Amino acid sequence: NAGVTQTPKFQVLKTGQSMTLQCAQDMNHNSMYWYRQDPGMGLRLIYYSASEGTTDKGEVPNGYNVSRLNKREFSLRLESAAPSQTSVYFCASSPRDRSYNEQFFGPGTRLTVL
Amino acid sequence: AQSVTQLDSQVPVFEEAPVELRCNYSSSVSVYLFWYVQYPNQGLQLLLKYLSGSTLVESINGFEAEFNKSQTSFHLRKPSVHISDTAEYFCAVTKGGSYIPTFGRGTSLIVHP
Numbered sequence: 001n002a003g004v005t006q007t008p009k010f011q012v013l014k015t016g017q018s019m020t021l022q023c024a025q026d027m028n029h030n031s032m033y034w035y036r037q038d039p040g041m042g043l044r045l046i047y048y049s050a051s052e053g054t055t056d057k058g059e060v061p062n063g064y065n066v067s068r069l070n071k072r073e074f075s076l077r078l079e080s081a082a083p084s085q086t087s088v089y090f091c092a093s094s095p096r097d098r099s100y101n102e103q104f105f106g107p108g109t110r111l112t113v114l
Numbered sequence: 115a116q117s118v119t120q121l122d123s124q125v126p127v128f129e130e131a132p133v134e135l136r137c138n139y140s141s142s143v144s145v146y147l148f149w150y151v152q153y154p155n156q157g158l159q160l161l162l163k164y165l166s167g168s169t170l171v172e173s174i175n176g177f178e179a180e181f182n183k184s185q186t187s188f189h190l191r192k193p194s195v196h197i198s199d200t201a202e203y204f205c206a207v208t209k210g211g212s213y214i215p216t217f218g219r220g221t222s223l224i225v226h227p
Contacts, residue, residue, distance in 0.1 A: 043217040048214065
Protein backbone atom coordinates (compact mmCIF):
# COMPACT_ATOMS: atom_id res chain seq x y z
CA ASN A 1 0.00 0.00 0.00
CA ALA A 2 1.25 3.48 -0.86
CA GLY A 3 -0.73 5.12 1.97
CA VAL A 4 -1.37 8.81 1.27
CA THR A 5 0.22 10.26 -1.86
CA GLN A 6 0.45 13.91 -2.88
CA THR A 7 1.40 15.60 -6.12
CA PRO A 8 3.32 17.67 -6.89
CA LYS A 9 6.11 17.61 -4.30
CA PHE A 10 7.24 21.15 -5.14
CA GLN A 11 5.62 24.04 -6.97
CA VAL A 12 6.47 27.67 -7.65
CA LEU A 13 3.67 29.98 -8.72
CA LYS A 14 3.39 33.63 -9.57
CA THR A 15 0.82 35.78 -7.78
CA GLY A 16 -2.57 35.31 -9.39
CA GLN A 17 -1.89 31.92 -10.93
CA SER A 18 -4.06 28.95 -10.10
CA MET A 19 -3.23 25.35 -9.34
CA THR A 20 -4.63 22.16 -7.88
CA LEU A 21 -2.89 19.99 -5.32
CA GLN A 22 -3.78 16.34 -5.63
CA CYS A 23 -4.14 13.81 -2.82
CA ALA A 24 -5.06 10.14 -2.90
CA GLN A 25 -5.24 7.38 -0.28
CA ASP A 26 -5.49 3.64 -0.75
CA MET A 27 -6.50 2.68 2.81
CA ASN A 28 -10.27 2.92 2.24
CA HIS A 29 -10.50 5.73 4.78
CA ASN A 30 -13.68 7.75 5.07
CA SER A 31 -12.24 11.10 6.13
CA MET A 32 -9.66 13.27 4.42
CA TYR A 33 -8.07 16.56 5.43
CA TRP A 34 -5.95 19.40 4.07
CA TYR A 35 -3.54 21.23 6.38
CA ARG A 36 -0.98 23.92 5.90
CA GLN A 37 2.20 24.08 7.96
CA ASP A 38 3.99 27.36 8.57
CA PRO A 39 7.00 27.97 10.84
CA GLY A 40 5.92 28.50 14.44
CA MET A 41 2.24 27.98 13.57
CA GLY A 42 2.02 24.21 13.66
CA LEU A 43 -0.64 22.59 11.50
CA ARG A 44 -3.75 24.51 10.58
CA LEU A 45 -6.77 22.81 9.05
CA ILE A 46 -7.90 24.28 5.73
CA TYR A 47 -10.76 21.97 4.73
CA TYR A 48 -11.85 18.47 5.53
CA SER A 49 -14.17 15.86 4.12
CA ALA A 50 -15.84 13.67 6.72
CA SER A 51 -17.03 11.24 4.07
CA GLU A 52 -17.40 10.97 0.32
CA GLY A 53 -19.69 13.70 -0.94
CA THR A 54 -19.20 16.13 1.94
CA THR A 55 -16.71 18.91 2.59
CA ASP A 56 -16.41 21.45 5.40
CA LYS A 57 -14.31 24.48 6.19
CA GLY A 58 -11.55 24.29 8.72
CA GLU A 59 -9.67 27.03 10.52
CA VAL A 60 -8.16 28.81 7.46
CA PRO A 61 -10.33 28.19 4.37
CA ASN A 62 -10.09 31.60 2.69
CA GLY A 63 -8.48 31.48 -0.75
CA TYR A 64 -8.96 27.71 -1.15
CA ASN A 65 -11.52 25.32 -2.57
CA VAL A 66 -11.68 21.54 -2.35
CA SER A 67 -13.22 18.63 -4.19
CA ARG A 68 -13.81 15.15 -2.85
CA LEU A 69 -13.72 13.41 -6.19
CA ASN A 70 -14.41 9.94 -4.79
CA LYS A 71 -13.54 8.03 -1.65
CA ARG A 72 -9.84 7.90 -2.60
CA GLU A 73 -9.15 11.44 -3.84
CA PHE A 74 -9.36 14.88 -2.25
CA SER A 75 -7.97 17.88 -4.14
CA LEU A 76 -7.16 21.41 -2.98
CA ARG A 77 -7.42 24.31 -5.41
CA LEU A 78 -5.89 27.75 -5.22
CA GLU A 79 -7.86 29.94 -7.66
CA SER A 80 -5.64 33.02 -7.44
CA ALA A 81 -2.44 32.37 -5.52
CA ALA A 82 -1.09 34.98 -3.11
CA PRO A 83 2.34 35.17 -1.38
CA SER A 84 0.57 34.49 1.95
CA GLN A 85 -0.23 31.02 0.62
CA THR A 86 3.46 30.10 0.51
CA SER A 87 3.52 27.08 2.79
CA VAL A 88 3.88 23.33 3.05
CA TYR A 89 0.59 21.57 2.41
CA PHE A 90 -0.24 18.20 3.91
CA CYS A 91 -3.08 15.89 3.07
CA ALA A 92 -4.20 13.36 5.68
CA SER A 93 -6.77 10.62 5.97
CA SER A 94 -8.46 8.80 8.82
CA PRO A 95 -10.89 5.88 9.10
CA ARG A 96 -13.42 7.99 11.06
CA ASP A 97 -15.06 4.95 12.59
CA ARG A 98 -13.96 6.18 16.02
CA SER A 99 -12.95 9.65 17.15
CA TYR A 100 -9.68 8.30 18.52
CA ASN A 101 -8.42 7.16 15.17
CA GLU A 102 -5.08 8.64 14.26
CA GLN A 103 -4.47 10.49 11.04
CA PHE A 104 -2.21 9.28 8.26
CA PHE A 105 -0.26 11.97 6.45
CA GLY A 106 1.14 12.36 2.97
CA PRO A 107 4.70 13.60 2.31
CA GLY A 108 3.61 17.19 1.64
CA THR A 109 3.72 19.75 -1.17
CA ARG A 110 6.06 22.71 -0.81
CA LEU A 111 4.44 25.71 -2.49
CA THR A 112 6.11 29.05 -3.11
CA VAL A 113 4.12 31.98 -4.43
CA LEU A 114 6.21 34.82 -5.81
CA ALA B 115 -12.71 25.53 21.62
CA GLN B 116 -9.99 23.04 22.28
CA SER B 117 -6.43 24.34 22.57
CA VAL B 118 -3.09 22.58 22.82
CA THR B 119 0.03 24.26 24.20
CA GLN B 120 3.51 22.97 23.59
CA LEU B 121 5.55 25.00 25.98
CA ASP B 122 8.90 24.77 24.20
CA SER B 123 9.39 25.60 20.55
CA GLN B 124 12.90 24.15 20.54
CA VAL B 125 14.69 21.70 22.84
CA PRO B 126 18.43 21.15 22.30
CA VAL B 127 19.94 18.16 24.06
CA PHE B 128 23.09 16.05 23.89
CA GLU B 129 23.01 12.47 22.69
CA GLU B 130 22.24 9.91 25.44
CA ALA B 131 20.73 12.58 27.70
CA PRO B 132 17.10 12.39 28.87
CA VAL B 133 14.49 14.67 27.37
CA GLU B 134 10.95 15.83 28.14
CA LEU B 135 8.71 17.61 25.64
CA ARG B 136 5.78 19.29 27.32
CA CYS B 137 2.16 19.38 26.18
CA ASN B 138 -0.89 20.84 27.94
CA TYR B 139 -4.45 20.91 26.66
CA SER B 140 -7.50 22.91 27.64
CA SER B 141 -10.49 20.57 27.57
CA SER B 142 -11.87 19.05 30.74
CA VAL B 143 -14.11 16.54 28.96
CA SER B 144 -12.98 13.18 27.69
CA VAL B 145 -10.15 13.50 25.21
CA TYR B 146 -7.87 11.32 23.16
CA LEU B 147 -4.22 12.34 23.10
CA PHE B 148 -1.57 11.84 20.45
CA TRP B 149 2.06 12.55 19.77
CA TYR B 150 3.17 12.73 16.15
CA VAL B 151 6.75 12.96 14.87
CA GLN B 152 7.88 14.71 11.70
CA TYR B 153 11.35 13.92 10.40
CA PRO B 154 12.97 16.49 8.06
CA ASN B 155 11.16 16.86 4.74
CA GLN B 156 8.56 14.24 5.60
CA GLY B 157 4.95 14.11 6.68
CA LEU B 158 3.80 13.47 10.24
CA GLN B 159 3.56 9.95 11.59
CA LEU B 160 2.00 8.70 14.78
CA LEU B 161 4.42 8.13 17.65
CA LEU B 162 1.99 7.09 20.40
CA LYS B 163 -1.54 7.70 21.63
CA TYR B 164 -3.57 7.61 24.83
CA LEU B 165 -7.13 6.41 24.56
CA SER B 166 -8.04 5.03 28.01
CA GLY B 167 -6.74 2.71 30.70
CA SER B 168 -3.13 2.95 31.87
CA THR B 169 -2.01 6.56 31.94
CA LEU B 170 1.48 5.65 30.74
CA VAL B 171 1.83 4.79 27.06
CA GLU B 172 4.96 3.76 25.21
CA SER B 173 6.23 3.76 21.65
CA ILE B 174 8.35 1.11 19.98
CA ASN B 175 11.43 3.36 19.88
CA GLY B 176 11.69 4.16 23.59
CA PHE B 177 9.46 7.24 23.98
CA GLU B 178 6.76 7.32 26.61
CA ALA B 179 4.04 9.78 27.56
CA GLU B 180 1.95 10.07 30.69
CA PHE B 181 -1.63 11.31 30.75
CA ASN B 182 -2.23 13.53 33.78
CA LYS B 183 -5.91 14.42 33.96
CA SER B 184 -5.64 16.79 36.93
CA GLN B 185 -2.91 18.83 35.23
CA THR B 186 -4.37 18.34 31.72
CA SER B 187 -0.95 17.35 30.46
CA PHE B 188 0.51 14.70 28.19
CA HIS B 189 4.28 15.18 28.34
CA LEU B 190 6.58 13.10 26.14
CA ARG B 191 9.79 11.65 27.60
CA LYS B 192 12.73 9.55 26.59
CA PRO B 193 15.44 8.48 29.05
CA SER B 194 18.27 8.50 26.48
CA VAL B 195 18.00 10.22 23.09
CA HIS B 196 19.79 9.36 19.88
CA ILE B 197 20.88 11.56 17.00
CA SER B 198 18.14 9.98 14.90
CA ASP B 199 15.49 11.40 17.26
CA THR B 200 16.14 14.86 15.84
CA ALA B 201 12.73 15.87 14.49
CA GLU B 202 9.66 18.03 15.06
CA TYR B 203 7.19 16.64 17.59
CA PHE B 204 3.52 17.56 17.63
CA CYS B 205 1.02 16.99 20.40
CA ALA B 206 -2.61 16.58 19.27
CA VAL B 207 -5.91 16.26 21.08
CA THR B 208 -9.25 14.98 19.85
CA LYS B 209 -12.29 15.67 21.94
CA GLY B 210 -14.55 12.65 22.43
CA GLY B 211 -17.18 12.63 19.65
CA SER B 212 -15.18 14.92 17.38
CA TYR B 213 -13.16 13.67 14.43
CA ILE B 214 -11.06 16.81 14.10
CA PRO B 215 -7.82 16.89 16.10
CA THR B 216 -6.30 20.07 17.44
CA PHE B 217 -2.54 20.25 17.02
CA GLY B 218 0.02 22.10 19.08
CA ARG B 219 2.55 24.32 17.38
CA GLY B 220 5.28 21.71 17.59
CA THR B 221 8.58 21.29 19.43
CA SER B 222 11.80 20.93 17.53
CA LEU B 223 14.04 18.36 19.25
CA ILE B 224 17.68 18.86 18.28
CA VAL B 225 20.07 16.14 19.44
CA HIS B 226 23.74 17.09 19.42
CA PRO B 227 26.60 14.55 19.33
